[in-house]
Amino acid sequence: xxxxxxxxxxxxxxGALYGLFALTVVVLWxxxxxxxxxxxxxxxxxxxxxxxxxxxLGLPLWxxxxxxxxxxxxxxAVIYTVVLLPRSTGDHYNELxxxxxxxxxxxxxxxRSWGSGEPYPFPSLIGSGSxxxxxxxxxWLQLLTLVIALVLTFAFAAFLRTPRIGLTMRxxxxxxxxxxxxxxxxxxxxxxxxxxxxxxxxxxxLLFTPLYSLSSDLMEPFLxxxxxxxxxxxxxxxxxxxxxxxxxxxMDAEVAVFLGPEWRDVASFILLLGVLLIRPxxxxxxxxxxxx
Amino acid sequence: MTGxxxxxxxxxxxFGGVVAVDEVNLAVGAGSTHAIIGxxxxxxxxxxxxxxxxxxLSGGEVLFEGAPLNKLRARQxxxxxxxxxxxxxxxxxxxxxxxxxxxxxYTQTKSSSFEEALGLPRALRREREARARADAVLExxxxxxxxxxxxxxxxxxxxxxxxxxRAWVAKPKLLLLDEPTAGLDESEIGxxxxxxARVKGEISVVxxxxxxxxxxxxxxxxxxxxxxxxxANGPPTEVRSDPAVIAAYIGAADDD
Numbered sequence: 001x002x003x004x005x006x007x008x009x010x011x012x013x014x015g016a017l018y019g020l021f022a023l024t025v026v027v028l029w030x031x032x033x034x035x036x037x038x039x040x041x042x043x044x045x046x047x048x049x050x051x052x053x054x055x056x057l058g059l060p061l062w063x064x065x066x067x068x069x070x071x072x073x074x075x076x077a078v079i080y081t082v083v084l085l086p087r088s089t090g091d092h093y094n095e096l097x098x099x100x101x102x103x104x105x106x107x108x109x110x111x112r113s114w115g116s117g118e119p120y121p122f123p124s125l126i127g128s129g130s131x132x133x134x135x136x137x138x139x140w141l142q143l144l145t146l147v148i149a150l151v152l153t154f155a156f157a158a159f160l161r162t163p164r165i166g167l168t169m170r171x172x173x174x175x176x177x178x179x180x181x182x183x184x185x186x187x188x189x190x191x192x193x194x195x196x197x198x199x200x201x202x203x204x205x206l207l208f209t210p211l212y213s214l215s216s217d218l219m220e221p222f223l224x225x226x227x228x229x230x231x232x233x234x235x236x237x238x239x240x241x242x243x244x245x246x247x248x249x250x251m252d253a254e255v256a257v258f259l260g261p262e263w264r265d266v267a268s269f270i271l272l273l274g275v276l277l278i279r280p281x282x283x284x285x286x287x288x289x290x291x292x
Numbered sequence: 293m294t295g296x297x298x299x300x301x302x303x304x305x306x307f308g309g310v311v312a313v314d315e316v317n318l319a320v321g322a323g324s325t326h327a328i329i330g331x332x333x334x335x336x337x338x339x340x341x342x343x344x345x346x347x348x349l350s351g352g353e354v355l356f357e358g359a360p361l362n363k364l365r366a367r368q369x370x371x372x373x374x375x376x377x378x379x380x381x382x383x384x385x386x387x388x389x390x391x392x393x394x395x396x397x398y399t400q401t402k403s404s405s406f407e408e409a410l411g412l413p414r415a416l417r418r419e420r421e422a423r424a425r426a427d428a429v430l431e432x433x434x435x436x437x438x439x440x441x442x443x444x445x446x447x448x449x450x451x452x453x454x455x456x457x458r459a460w461v462a463k464p465k466l467l468l469l470d471e472p473t474a475g476l477d478e479s480e481i482g483x484x485x486x487x488x489a490r491v492k493g494e495i496s497v498v499x500x501x502x503x504x505x506x507x508x509x510x511x512x513x514x515x516x517x518x519x520x521x522x523x524a525n526g527p528p529t530e531v532r533s534d535p536a537v538i539a540a541y542i543g544a545a546d547d548d
Contacts, residue, residue, distance in 0.1 A: 163419035164398050167387075171395050174386035181346075181382045183367040183399035
C-alpha cells in the first residue's frame with residue numbers, strides 16, 4: 001500500500017507536467033483547431049536555448065526560469081509567423097503536416113547542434129532534500145514542480161477564460177472566416193495562443209529537466225502521455241487537461257512499480273486507444289469537439 | 293458638413309473589367325432610414341461592402357460624419373460606429389446567441405485584453421456587464437430567443453434577428469443591413485420590421501431590401517440602383533411612381 005501511495009505521489013509530479021503539456025494542446029485546439037506535433041520539440045529547443053544563453057550569465061535561477069518562459073513565447077511567435085502564417089488557409093490537415101515537418105526539423109537541428117541523446121546537467125530550481133507529507137517522503141523538487149505546474153495551469157487557464165480572449169479564441173476556432181468578417185483580429189488571437197503555448201512549453205522543459213537531464217530526446221515521453229492526457233481530458237477543457245494529466249502521471253508511476261517500467265508506454269498507449277475507441281470526447285469534452 | 297451622417301461621393305468599385313458600382317452618390321441623414329433597392333446584380337451589396345470597408349473603392353470617397361473612411365479597415369470603421377449585418381447572417385454556429393452578441397460587442401468596442409487579464413476581478417465584472425448587455429439587446433429588440441440557445445439551432449428568421457442584435461449591441465451610429473428580409477416569411481418579416489421600427493430615429497440605417505412593402509413602410513429615403521448606377525433617389529412614394537424605377541425594378545421583378 002505504502003509503495004502504491006509513494007508511487008502516486010511521484011506520479012502526481014510528472015502528471016502535473018503532462019497536464020501542462022495537455023493544456024498547450026487544448027489552447028491550440030481551442031484557438032486554431034490545430035494539433036501541434038512540434039510541441040515537444042519546441043519545448044526541448046527552448047530548454048537548450050535557455051541552457052546555452054542564460055546559464056553563462058550566472059543569473060538567479062528564478063530569473064532564468066522567467067526569462068526562459070519569455071524565450072519560449074518568442075519561439076512560439078516566430079514559429080507561428082514563419083511556419084503557419086504564410087499562405088494560411090485554415091486547412092487543418094495542411095497545418096497539421098506543417099507541425100509534423102517542423103518537429104522533425106527541430107529534432108534534427110538540436111541533434112546536429114548539441115548531439116543526439118547527449119545529456120547536459122541542468123541546474124535544479126531547488127536543492128536536494130525531502131519533506132514528510134502525511135507520512136510519505138516527498139522530494140522538495142517534486143513538490144516544487146507540482147506547485148509551479150499547478151500555479152501555471154491556473155494562471156493560464158484564468159487568462160484564457162477572460163471574456164475577450166476566451167470568447168474570441170472560441171470564435172476563431174469555430175469559424176475563422178466569420179470571425180474575420182465580424183472584426184475579430186484572427187491572427188492576433190492565434191498569435192497569443194502560440195505565445196502561451198511557447199511559454200508553457202519552456203516551463204515544462206525547465207521543470208522536467210532537473211528530474212532527468214537535458215538532452216535532444218528530453219520531451220519524448222510527453223508525445224504519447226501528453227496527448228493521451230489531452231484526449232482523456234476532452235481536448236477542449238482546461239480543467240480536463242490538468243486532471244487527466246494527473247491521472248496519466250499516477251497511472252504511469254503505478255504501472256512502473258507494479259508491472260515494470262517497460263509497461264509504462266504500453267499502458268499510456270492502451271489509455272489513448274481506449275479513449276479514442278470508447279469515449280472520443282474524453283471526460284470533460286463535448287461530444288462534437290473532435291474533428292481531425 | 294452637409295448634415296448627413298454618411299456621404300458617398302462618386303463611389304466606384306471595379307472587379308477587373310466589371311464595373312459593379314459606378315460613380316454612385318448617396319447622402320444619409322442623421323437618424324434617418326435609407327433604403328437601397330434594385331434588381332439582382334445592381335451593385336447594392338457591393339456598395340454596402342465598400343461603405344463598411346470589406347471591398348476597396350476604385351474611385352470616389354465615403355465620408356462618415358464628414359471624415360473620409362477610405363483608408364480605414366472594416367474593424368476600424370466598426371469602432372467608429374459603422375456596423376453591418378449580412379445577407380447570410382455572420383454568426384458563429386458553435387457559440388450561443390448571447391456569446392455571438394458578446395463577440396459583436398468586443399469587436400466594436402476598444403479595450404485591452406491584457407489589461408483585462410491582469411485585473412481578473414475587473415474582467416469578470418466586465419463579462420457580467422457584457423452578458424447583461426447582450427440579454428438587454430435581445431429584450432430591447434424583442435427577439436423571442438433564449439441567450440443560451442446555440443445559434444446553429446435557430447431558423448433563418450431568428451438568425452437574421454440575432455445578426456441585427458449582434459450589430460446593434462454596441463449602439464452603432466450607422467447600421468448597414470444587407471437583405472434582412474430575404475428568405476423570410478411574412479410573420480418573420482414583421483418581426484424584423486418591428487425590431488427596426490423600435491430603434492428608428494435613434495440611429496441612422498441603410499437597408500438593402502427586395503421586399504417593396506417593407507421598404508415603403510420603413511424608409512425615409514430610397515435610392516434605386518441599376519447596373520451599378522443610381523437611377524432614382526427620393527422619398528418612397530416619389531420613387532415608387534418614377535417611370536425609370538417601374539421599368540427597371542418592377543419590370544425586372546416581373547421577369548423573375
